Amino acid sequence: GENVEQHPSTLSVQEGDSAVIKCTYSDSASNYFPWYKQELGKRPQLIIDIRSNVGEKKDQRIAVTLNKTAKHFSLHITETQPEDSAVYFCAATYGNNRLAFGKGNQVVVIP
Amino acid sequence: DADVTQTPRNRITKTGKRIMLECSQTKGHDRMYWYRQDPGLGLRLIYYSFDVKDINKGEISDGYSVSRQAQAKFSLSLESAIPNQTALYFCATRGAGYTDTQYFGPGTRLTVL
Numbered sequence: 001g002e003n004v005e006q007h008p009s010t011l012s013v014q015e016g017d018s019a020v021i022k023c024t025y026s027d028s029a030s031n032y033f034p035w036y037k038q039e040l041g042k043r044p045q046l047i048i049d050i051r052s053n054v055g056e057k058k059d060q061r062i063a064v065t066l067n068k069t070a071k072h073f074s075l076h077i078t079e080t081q082p083e084d085s086a087v088y089f090c091a092a093t094y095g096n097n098r099l100a101f102g103k104g105n106q107v108v109v110i111p
Numbered sequence: 112d113a114d115v116t117q118t119p120r121n122r123i124t125k126t127g128k129r130i131m132l133e134c135s136q137t138k139g140h141d142r143m144y145w146y147r148q149d150p151g152l153g154l155r156l157i158y159y160s161f162d163v164k165d166i167n168k169g170e171i172s173d174g175y176s177v178s179r180q181a182q183a184k185f186s187l188s189l190e191s192a193i194p195n196q197t198a199l200y201f202c203a204t205r206g207a208g209y210t211d212t213q214y215f216g217p218g219t220r221l222t223v224l
Contacts, residue, residue, distance in 0.1 A: 043215040103153035
């Protein structure tokens with residue numbers, strides 16, 4: 001099956017700084033890469049995604065970049081705010097268009 | 112996201128009891144999934160179903176079974192619960208398109224004593 005790895009497992013940043021989370025995937029056929037945010041006690045929710053034919057996508061303070069050659073993609077959060085504190089999951093499609101999820105990154109924004 | 116609902120939201124049970132977790136969705140999706148979340152282990156797939164007649168095991172199906180009663184309903188059963196099945200369980204649904212969003216239910220927190 002597909003293997004998706006996330007690094008680092010925990011990331012602490014000062015409010016206003018940027019946060020970057022990187023994921024690597026193993027299936028070269030993967031063609032869709034979403035990022036989910038899970039706030040404490042809540043369900044994971046999609047925050048941004050990218051298709052394999054695109055190198056970068058932005059939505060206000062968040063962006064995702066994809067390097068298909070190296071098989072990695074990253075989530076970038078700029079001007080971090082306390083409400084950005086959450087667990088972030090990356091995912092990649094694999095066989096039968098299923099999503100394989102990474103183990104998640106805990107992001108802590110320090111006021 | 113009220114389109115995907117789970118019942119119960121919390122459950123405490125004893126070892127050896129049979130438990131059923133239910134999931135319903137109004138998104139009209141054919142694909143439904145059950146995940147288990149444990150601290151540090153992410154979202155692990157238990158079972159998934161691509162339509163009413165299609166049921167597939169995920170990476171951690173041992174000790175679990177499922178039933179797809181209708182397009183909108185997908186239930187997860189623990190035939191004889193054990194303490195290491197204590198976890199947060201999420202149901203999810205997704206369309207068939209490769210860029211379709213996967214929507215999660217609110218989760219069921221299960222404690223097995």
